[in-house]
Every structure is written in structure tokens, then in C-alpha cells.
Amino acid sequence: MKQDYSYVGHSVDRNDSYAKTTGHAQYTADLKFPGMLYGKLIRSTIAHGRIKSIDTSEAEKLNGVKAIITAKDVPSMKYGLSPARFDENIFCIDKVRYNGDKIGAVCAVDEETVYKALKLIKVEYEELPAVFTWQDAAKEGAPQIFDEYPNNLNTEIHHHFGDCDAALKDAHYVRTDKFQGQRTYHAFIENHCSTAYWDGDRAFLYSSCQSVHYVQYHLCRVLGMKMGNLTVRQTNVGAGFGGKLDPTGLDFTAVILSKITGQPVKMWYDHNETFLNGRGRHPITMELTTGVDKNGKILAHKFDAVLEGGAYTGLGIASSYYAGSLLGVLYEIENYKFDCRRFVTNLPPCGAQRGHGQPQPRFAFEHHIDLVGEAIGVDPIEMRLVNARKGNSITTAGYEVKSYNLVGANKMARDASGWTDKKGKLPVGRGIGVGNGGFVTGAGFCQYRTDYPHSIGMVKIFDDGSKAYVYSNAVDIGQGSDTVLMQMAAEAMGYPYERCQMITGDTDLSTLDFGAYASRQTLMAGWAVKRAAAEVKKKILAKACEMLRASGRVKEGYGYLDGPLTPEDLDCVEGIVFIKQEPAVKLTFEEVARKYFVDHGVLLGRGWYHPGKLGGNHKGAAVGTSPAYSSATQVAEVQVDMETGQIECVDTWDVHDSGTIINPKLFHGQVHGAFYMGVGETIWEEVKFDMKTGKLLNGNFSEYRLPTALDMPPVESLTLDDSYEPNGPYGLKEVGEGATTPTMGAVANAIYDAMGVSMTELPITYEKVWRALRDKKASGK
Amino acid sequence: MSSFVVDKNGIKRYAITMNVNGSDYTKVIKANTLLVDLLRGDLDLIGTKKGCELGDCGCCTVMLDGKSVNACLLLAVDCDGREITTIEGIQDGEDLDIVQEKFIEHAGFQCGFCTPGMIISSKALLNETPNPTEYEVREAIAGNLCRCTGYVNIVKAVLDAAEDL
Numbered sequence: 001m002k003q004d005y006s007y008v009g010h011s012v013d014r015n016d017s018y019a020k021t022t023g024h025a026q027y028t029a030d031l032k033f034p035g036m037l038y039g040k041l042i043r044s045t046i047a048h049g050r051i052k053s054i055d056t057s058e059a060e061k062l063n064g065v066k067a068i069i070t071a072k073d074v075p076s077m078k079y080g081l082s083p084a085r086f087d088e089n090i091f092c093i094d095k096v097r098y099n100g101d102k103i104g105a106v107c108a109v110d111e112e113t114v115y116k117a118l119k120l121i122k123v124e125y126e127e128l129p130a131v132f133t134w135q136d137a138a139k140e141g142a143p144q145i146f147d148e149y150p151n152n153l154n155t156e157i158h159h160h161f162g163d164c165d166a167a168l169k170d171a172h173y174v175r176t177d178k179f180q181g182q183r184t185y186h187a188f189i190e191n192h193c194s195t196a197y198w199d200g201d202r203a204f205l206y207s208s209c210q211s212v213h214y215v216q217y218h219l220c221r222v223l224g225m226k227m228g229n230l231t232v233r234q235t236n237v238g239a240g241f242g243g244k245l246d247p248t249g250l251d252f253t254a255v256i257l258s259k260i261t262g263q264p265v266k267m268w269y270d271h272n273e274t275f276l277n278g279r280g281r282h283p284i285t286m287e288l289t290t291g292v293d294k295n296g297k298i299l300a301h302k303f304d305a306v307l308e309g310g311a312y313t314g315l316g317i318a319s320s321y322y323a324g325s326l327l328g329v330l331y332e333i334e335n336y337k338f339d340c341r342r343f344v345t346n347l348p349p350c351g352a353q354r355g356h357g358q359p360q361p362r363f364a365f366e367h368h369i370d371l372v373g374e375a376i377g378v379d380p381i382e383m384r385l386v387n388a389r390k391g392n393s394i395t396t397a398g399y400e401v402k403s404y405n406l407v408g409a410n411k412m413a414r415d416a417s418g419w420t421d422k423k424g425k426l427p428v429g430r431g432i433g434v435g436n437g438g439f440v441t442g443a444g445f446c447q448y449r450t451d452y453p454h455s456i457g458m459v460k461i462f463d464d465g466s467k468a469y470v471y472s473n474a475v476d477i478g479q480g481s482d483t484v485l486m487q488m489a490a491e492a493m494g495y496p497y498e499r500c501q502m503i504t505g506d507t508d509l510s511t512l513d514f515g516a517y518a519s520r521q522t523l524m525a526g527w528a529v530k531r532a533a534a535e536v537k538k539k540i541l542a543k544a545c546e547m548l549r550a551s552g553r554v555k556e557g558y559g560y561l562d563g564p565l566t567p568e569d570l571d572c573v574e575g576i577v578f579i580k581q582e583p584a585v586k587l588t589f590e591e592v593a594r595k596y597f598v599d600h601g602v603l604l605g606r607g608w609y610h611p612g613k614l615g616g617n618h619k620g621a622a623v624g625t626s627p628a629y630s631s632a633t634q635v636a637e638v639q640v641d642m643e644t645g646q647i648e649c650v651d652t653w654d655v656h657d658s659g660t661i662i663n664p665k666l667f668h669g670q671v672h673g674a675f676y677m678g679v680g681e682t683i684w685e686e687v688k689f690d691m692k693t694g695k696l697l698n699g700n701f702s703e704y705r706l707p708t709a710l711d712m713p714p715v716e717s718l719t720l721d722d723s724y725e726p727n728g729p730y731g732l733k734e735v736g737e738g739a740t741t742p743t744m745g746a747v748a749n750a751i752y753d754a755m756g757v758s759m760t761e762l763p764i765t766y767e768k769v770w771r772a773l774r775d776k777k778a779s780g781k
Numbered sequence: 782m783s784s785f786v787v788d789k790n791g792i793k794r795y796a797i798t799m800n801v802n803g804s805d806y807t808k809v810i811k812a813n814t815l816l817v818d819l820l821r822g823d824l825d826l827i828g829t830k831k832g833c834e835l836g837d838c839g840c841c842t843v844m845l846d847g848k849s850v851n852a853c854l855l856l857a858v859d860c861d862g863r864e865i866t867t868i869e870g871i872q873d874g875e876d877l878d879i880v881q882e883k884f885i886e887h888a889g890f891q892c893g894f895c896t897p898g899m900i901i902s903s904k905a906l907l908n909e910t911p912n913p914t915e916y917e918v919r920e921a922i923a924g925n926l927c928r929c930t931g932y933v934n935i936v937k938a939v940l941d942a943a944e945d946l
Contacts, residue, residue, distance in 0.1 A: 017885040020893030021877065021900060023828015023868035030827040187928050189832045189840050190894040238830075238894030239929055271833040478892025478929050665888045669930055673891065676931030701837035701926060709919040709932040 006574050007487040007497045008730050011665035014483045026235045028193040028208040033264035037066050039107030039257055040114050041249050042121055044096035047346040047694030048130035059120040064113035066261045070104035074256055077222045081447055085313040087146060090252045097145055097311040098346050099694040100276035105253040107265050130346035132691050134308040137343040145344045154309050155320045155342040157620055161396040162335030167300035171291025173376050177368045178287050180761040181360030182686040185280035186353050187706055190238020191271055196254035197264035203255050204231045210240040211515025212473050214447060216507050218247045234505030240477040242352035243279050245517050246314045275699035278348030282307040282319055286364045296378040296386045300335035307342040310349040316342060318623050322357030325624030328395045330438055331387040336396055346694050354677055355740040366435040366745025380434050381414050398616035399625055403725040406631040409655040412718055417635040417653045432637045433749025437741025441734040442520030444614040444625030453608040456511040457528030459489055459536045461603040465593030468495050471503045473513040474525035479736050480666040481521045485529050487662055488729055492533035494572030495589055519734035524609045526729040531607025539603060541567040544577040544592045553585055627727040630734045631657040634742040640754040645770030647683055647751060649713040659725035659733040670735045671717040678743020680707045686763050783861050797861035802870025810857050817841045817852035820867060828868035828897045839925035842898035843867050849905035868897035871904055880904055880942045889938035891929035899925045903939045911946050
């Protein structure tokens with residue numbers, strides 16, 4: 001299947017290398033426009049209450065204040081991800097629903113004046129009782145946060161495939177375990193920023209977002225604008241991890257305030273506000289019941305999950321489905337029951353974060369299955385090998401899986417980590433653990449109902465052939481999508497990669513792509529630009545054929561050419577067009593492209609991608625469908641200080657079944673970063689609130705504890721050579737999110753192996769470990 | 782103390798001169814102006830990023846008289862008469878510094894937002910410790926948070942740069 005390629009599979013340098021290492025790379029907050037004003041949101045200071053009055057009169061008198069807006073000044077249409085749960089307004093209309101909720105916005109001539117004005121605005125509330133945990137939200141007679149969600153129940157899912165109860169009756173061993181996840185945050189370093197200006201009836205918005213298309217769509221829907229009248233643009237984005245996918249209050253208000261003032265307006269969050277904007281991982285309360293036969297084969301699995309959603313739905317509806325929909329891809333489980341509830345609470349909303357909805361359920365399952373294996377005397381990796389999905393199969397829920405080598409990933413991780421010599425043989429305090437995971441390579445459906453293709457690509461060759469412009473609004477938030485898209489385009493048209501240029505981040509100038517989420521871009525935008533580039537190549541070969549025939553350099557009718565020269569006799573590689581049977585007869589791509597321009601005008605190639613109808617007919621089947629699924633195994637080795645509870649992650653291994661690797665250097669970088677986020681969430685990270693006021697307690701990086709360079713273990717990132725995905729361009733599939741999903745399980749299992757106490761609550765902090773060890777000692781076991 | 786003028790509201794503005802990337806700049810600023818805001822706002826040196834504004838993330842790291850500091854924790858008036866080096870000042874004309882080259886070679890960045898600060902911290906380390914151990918590299922960049930890379934390729938890049946120095 002694999003071929004020798006000029007660019008695909010090569011570790012070319014990133015296209016943004018110079019800009020990002022020299023400080024020239026511009027991010028949204030770096031942009032300046034003449035006459036630009038600065039603005040911030042007015043935020044609620046209570047968790048739940050009716051707004052009685054908003055007095056902006058003092059602030060309006062402050063010199064330099066240009067405009068102050070509240071709900072009465074903006075459209076009242078609600079937005080969100082799923083129409084049934086559109087529940088968020090630009091500004092709160094009657095009620096505030098969390099401490100930090102959006103009440104209005106101020107803009108002024110400089111930042112200092114904005115902060116001064118915010119202090120002068122007085123909001124009077126009729127305070128209502130608030131709920132900060134799902135347990136309180138679900139209680140009979142609990143305060144109602146939304147009229148449309150009785151008992152604060154936002155979403156309910158009940159999937160039942162096969163017959164769990166019958167299968168559990170026949171099981172050799174049945175076990176139930178409970179787990180608790182925590183609220184975490186994406187913690188990108190670049191805060192959200194949106195800057196807008198108007199030209200006549202057209203608005204231009206720069207947004208640090210993950211999808212220019214969705215920002216354009218949602219804003220136009222709420223603001224009642226034609227999409228052609230709102231251009232959404234993008235500079236570099238200082239990472240996203242899911243936290244820049246929903247439109248923010250900044251996007252809406254920058255557009256509205258710049259219209260009102262007639263001046264460019266820059267809206268920005270400070271660091272604390274990015275935490276208030278929220279949309280990070282839901283804390284999930286989980287109960288798992290599994291029945292196995294004596295070899296560890298899973299006969300039935302029941303998964304009950306409750307997500308604590310915070311104040312609004314946003315992407316949380318998809319998080320809920322993802323919590324349960326992908327387990328059946330990873331393991332072959334005939335009888336599977338997934339029950340899920342999502343409650344709203346008076347805290348910032350939760351949403352999508354790397355691995356969307358899946359990492360905590362993976363943690364729970366991967367630890368649970370080790371406990372099951374331990375009880376019946378089956379090694380953890382053996383447990384996984386017995387149950388791992390094989391390729392070319394259909395899941396119980398009806399998803400078609402093409403390439404899938406989880407078995408190979410487990411075996412390679414076992415060998416690379418020295419598992420067999422270590423498991424059960426390490427001294428007390430040292431442990432080794434394994435976890436599996438994987439992800440979709442793009443979601444099967446758009447975020448809203450549309451028959452649009454999921455990605456459109458275009459390639460334009462500059463007039464004289466000296467440059468190839470690759471068009472796609474796929475968003476490079478750091479993962480390197482621009483680089484790999486150009487590698488694929490260059491490969492497909494036989495043009496030098498170094499002379500490709502990405503045209504992106506502009507809804508006017510570039511072409512539709514739904515953006516960076518669900519690990520979709522390399523596959524979906526990849527197909528679109530590959531097809532566009534292939535069309536360019538076809539035109540180049542046809543023109544070259546014409547030129548060669550006219551030149552008289554080809555002896556037609558002799559030898560290998562028994563007839564006239566045809567485009568099929570030619571190929572083009574790295575900018576050289578040649579006759580396949582006689583490579584010495586050649587033209588440059590550049591001269592052929594120039595001739596094409598002279599004869600026909602601009603040389604364009606166009607491509608598109610739509611995943612088509614994907615399987616699964618049950619309600620909610622849409623979340624989990626994908627053209628291709630990755631799988632991965634991680635092994636972690638840890639050292640636990642049995643006196644203090646301190647955990648050191650010593651060594652880690654990742655094997656990712658990712659199809660063809662387009663750029664190994666960038667691929668491994670994704671694995672490192674995914675593991676980094678996973679290990680941070682396993683041991684250190686948790687967003688905390690005052691449980692009386694709902695006030696955010698640690699919206700900063702000294703108290704929200706990210707791992708530093710001193711905490712991060714080495715990661716050996718390995719790949720399976722024979723992995724090839726027929727549904728991906730060049731045989732690729734995802735890596736960026738899937739590699740976060742096994743981490744919590746692997747590290748938690750290693751901690752269990754080291755200390756002998758099962759830790760079921762994330763994060764597994766030093767303190768929790770110390771307490772668990774103390775209790776173990778006290779109980780004398 | 783540098784000379785100042787008083788505006789109509791009674792607020793003092795100080796005239797300071799500092800050398801940034803080899804050139805002297807004289808600016809009239811308020812006492813509470815942060816170095817990061819002066820660099821970004823007045824001098825358009827946007828390579829110095831603004832992240833947490835609390836000294837936690839390190840993306841505003843610059844060199845003050847050769848030592849790495851957080852520009853969000855420094856008052857610009859305290860930099861009067863001193864030498865600042867930002868990310869824009871470490872390359873030699875068209876030639877990138879070896880640390881920049883190695884960050885590119887090893888893909889020691891992804892979104893790039895922490896990168897200027899990360900490179901400055903690495904430069905400051907190598908200026909004092911040309912042959913650092915891996916631990917010394919990790920310690921030197923421990924005040925620079927990166928959410929994308931897990932630091933793996935950054936550490937490789939800095940160690941490799943030290944080899945080539």
C-alpha cells in the first residue's frame with residue numbers, strides 16, 4: 001500500500017517556523033487598527049439571580065468611555081450547538097446563571113479606562129438560591145436554573161444494545177466500581193480576543209477561534225446578517241484544545257460595539273476570564289458494571305454517567321454522547337448499556353476539551369478493567385488483547401470501522417516498555433500501568449443541519465508558475481495543519497512543497513472548512529486539498545502533453561509510444577513533468593503552468609470532501625460516527641513516595657495506530673502534548689470554586705497547576721508501520737485527541753500498581769495518595 | 782529618578798530611556814506602566830506576549846541586562862537606563878540564532894505563543910551555562926508554561942543548541 005513520496009511521510013519544517021521563532025507571528029491581540037477602542041464584558045458577581053437594574057450612568061460620564069451595552073441593546077436570539085438546547089444569549093436578559101455570567105460590555109479609548117468604567121457600573125440583583133453540584137441540582141425542589149430544563153436535567157441518554165442483564169447472569173465474574181472525574185480547563189496560553197470593524201454594511205471580525213465558519217454562522221444567525229456581509233478572519237491562534245470552538249461574548253460584542261461607535265473595537269479576556277468563559281472538561285460521576293468469562297472476555301458492560309454541565313449547554317450535548325459512544329469502538333462488546341444524564345448548575349459552562357467527553361470515561365473503564373482482571377487472575381494487557389476491536393468490523397452501535405490495530409498497539413507497547421519483566425515485579429512504590437484509547441477522525445455530521453460539504457479545497461497556481469496557493473479554512477491552532485495540508489497538496493500535484501503557500505483564516509478569501517475539532521482537519525481538509533491538487537496536476541499533464549507534442553521532441557509511433565503521446569504517459573514529481581518511460585524528456589511544472597496561464601487564464605484546482613452517510617440508526621448515533629477511528633495504547637511507569645504521597649511519572653510509552661504519518665516530527669509532537677495534558681489532569685489539575693458563592697477560586701496558573709518542564713516525563717512515541725486507513729487521504733487518520741484518551745487510565749493504573757490502593761477520584765493528588773496510604777496503614781491491611 | 786511631568790489630573794509621567802535590542806528609546810510613561818505594555822504598545826514589539834499577567838506563564842519573558850525576567854512583573858520606570866533584549870533582538874540580521882534554528886529543527890513549538898519567552902529563557906541559560914544538563918534546561922524553562930508540546934522537543938532543541946555552541 002505504501003509508496004515512496006516526496007513530501008508525505010517526511011518531517012518537513014513547519015511553514016510558520018520563521019514567524020513563530022522570531023516573534024513576528026501575529027495573534028489577534030497583537031493587531032492594531034487606527035482609532036481602535038478597547039472593550040471588556042460586564043460580568044455577574046453572583047451565581048444566580050434576577051437582574052433588577054443596571055446603572056451605567058456614572059461609567060458613561062467617565063472621560064474616554066465610548067459605549068456601554070446590555071441586553072436591551074442587542075438581539076435576543078439564543079444560540080448553542082443543538083437547536084433543542086439553544087439556551088445562551090449574548091447578554092443575560094432576565095437572570096444571571098453563574099458568577100461571571102455576561103451582563104453587558106464597555107468600550108473606551110484605552111484599557112485603563114475600561115477597567116475604571118467597569119468599577120462604576122452598578123448591577124442590582126434579586127438573588128436566587130444557587131446549586132453548584134449535580135447532586136444538589138437534581139434534588140427535589142432544587143432551584144430551577146432554566147425553565148426549559150425541569151429539575152435542571154439538561155440531557156438524558158439511554159442506549160441499550162443487546163441484553164446486559166441476561167449476559168451478566170451467565171458471567172463468570174461481575175464487578176461494579178464507581179469513579180469521579182473533575183472539572184479541568186484547556187489552559188491555552190493565549191487568551192481569547194476578538195477585534196472587529198465595519199466598512200459600510202460589511203463587518204470584519206478577527207477572532208482567536210477554532211472555526212472561522214462556525215463563528216461566522218452563529219454570529220450571522222443571531223445578529224440577523226447575511227453571511228456574505230460578515231468576514232471572519234484569523235491570525236495565528238495560541239492553541240485551543242476545544243476552548244475556542246463556541247463563539248464567545250467577545251465575538252458578538254466586538255461586532256456590535258464597532259457598529260455603534262464606528263471605530264474598530266478590540267475585546268479581550270484576561271486570564272481569569274478565560275476560566276470564567278469555561279467550556280473545559282465536565283466532571284463526570286461514573287458507575288461501571290462489567291461481567292466477564294474466565295478468560296476476561298467482556299460479556300456485558302453497563303455504564304452510568306452523570307455530567308455536571310455548568311450554566312449553559314453549548315458543546316456539552318456532544319460531550320454527553322461522546323462519554324459513552326466510543327467504548328464500543330475500542331472494545332468488542334456485544335451487550336452494552338449506556339445511561340447518561342447532564343445537569344445544569346450555577347457554574348461556568350463545561351464543554352469540549354481534547355478527547356471530547358471521553359478521557360474521564362476512559363480513565364474509569366481502564367482502571368475498572370484492571371480490577372476485573374486482577375480478580376480473575378488475568379494480566380491487564382491480556383485483558384485488553386482479549387477484548388480489543390479488530391479492523392474491518394462493525395460496532396454494536398452500527399459504526400463501520402476500517403483500519404484498527406489496537407492489538408498491535410498493545411503488543412508493541414508491552415514489548416517497548418518491558419512490561420513482562422516489570423508487571424508485578426517492581427518494588428513497593430514503583431508501578432507500571434496500561435491504558436487504551438482512540439478517537440474519531442472527524443465527526444460524521446456538521447454542527448448544524450446543512451448539506452454543505454465538510455471541506456472545500458482549492459489550489460491556485462500563480463501566473464508564472466512560481467507559487468502554489470493552497471486554500472482551506474482549516475484552522476492551524478498549533479497542531480500544524482497548514483504544514484501537513486501543503487505537504488499533501490504538494491505531493492498530489494507534484495510541485496515543490498517549499499513553494500506552496502497557505503491561504504487560510506479568512507471566510508472571504510479562502511474556502512469552507514468546519515474547523516479544528518473532532519480531529520477532523522487532516523482527513524477532511526486533507527481530502528479536499530488533495531483532490532484540488534490532483535485536478536491541477538491533471539491540467540498540467542494535459543498542457544505538458546500538448547507542449548511536448550508541439551515541440552517535436554517526442555518520437556510518436558515508435559518503441560514505447562506506439563501511438564501519439566497522451567497525458568497518461570506523463571507524470572509530475574517535485575516540479576518536473578516527464579515521460580514515465582523516458583524521464584530525460586521533461587519540462588518544468590513552472591513553464592507548463594505559465595503556458596497554461598497564457599492560453600487559458602488562471603490555473604485552478606478544486607476539491608471537496610463529504611463523509612457521506614455513516615452508520616448507526618439509534619437516537620444520538622450521529623455523535624461517534626466517523627470515516628476513520630484511531631486507537632492507541634499507553635504504558636506509564638511511576639514512582640510513588642510512600643511517605644509523602646508524591647508521584648513522579650518516570651517513563652511513558654505511546655503506540656498510536658494512526659494510519660500513514662504525514663509528518664513524523666509533528667505527529668510525535670501531538671503525542672507529547674496529548675500525554676502532557678492527560679498526565680496533568682491525572683495528578684494535578686482541577687478548577688475550583690467557592691461552594692457557597694460559586695466564585696472561581698483558581699483562575700490562574702499558580703493555583704491551577706499545569707505540569708512544568710520539571711514534571712513532564714519522557715515520552716517514547718511509537719507507530720505501527722503497517723497502519724493504513726482506506727478512508728483517509730494517503731491512508732492517514734487522527735492523532736491529536738486520541739493520544740490524550742489513554743493517559744489517565746495508564747497513569748492511574750501505574751499508581752495503583754505502585755501503592756496497592758485503588759484511586760478512583762481525579763485528580764489523584766499527592767494529598768489524596770498520602771491519605772489513602774495513611775488509611776491503608778491504619779486499617780492494617 | 783528620571784524627570785517627570787504632571788498632567789492636569791495630577792498624575793506624574795516619567796521620561797525614561799532604555800536600550801531595547803541595541804537601540805535607545807525615550808518614552809514618557811506613567812509610574813504604573815508595565816514593561817510588557819511599553820514593549821508591545823509603544824514599541825510594537827509584539828513578540829513579547831501577554832498571557833497570565835501574573836508572572837506564572839512566562840510568555841512575556843525578556844532579558845534585562847542579560848538575565849531572563851517576566852516583563853509583566855516589571856515596572857517600565859525601573860528599566861530606565863537598562864538594556865532589554867526581546868525575541869526580536871536575538872537574531873543576527875537575516876541569520877537566526879542557534880536556539881531559534883534548533884527550535885525549528887526539533888519542532889520545539891506548536892501554537893507558538895509561549896515560544897518567544899521559551900527561547901529567551903533558553904538563551905539566558907546558555908549565556909551563563911553553555912553546557913547545561915537536561916535537568917538544568919528543565920529548571921531554566923520551568924517558569925515558561927507550554928500547553929502544546931509537553932516540553933519534550935523544547936528540551937531536545939535547547940540541548941542540541943548547546944552542543945552546537
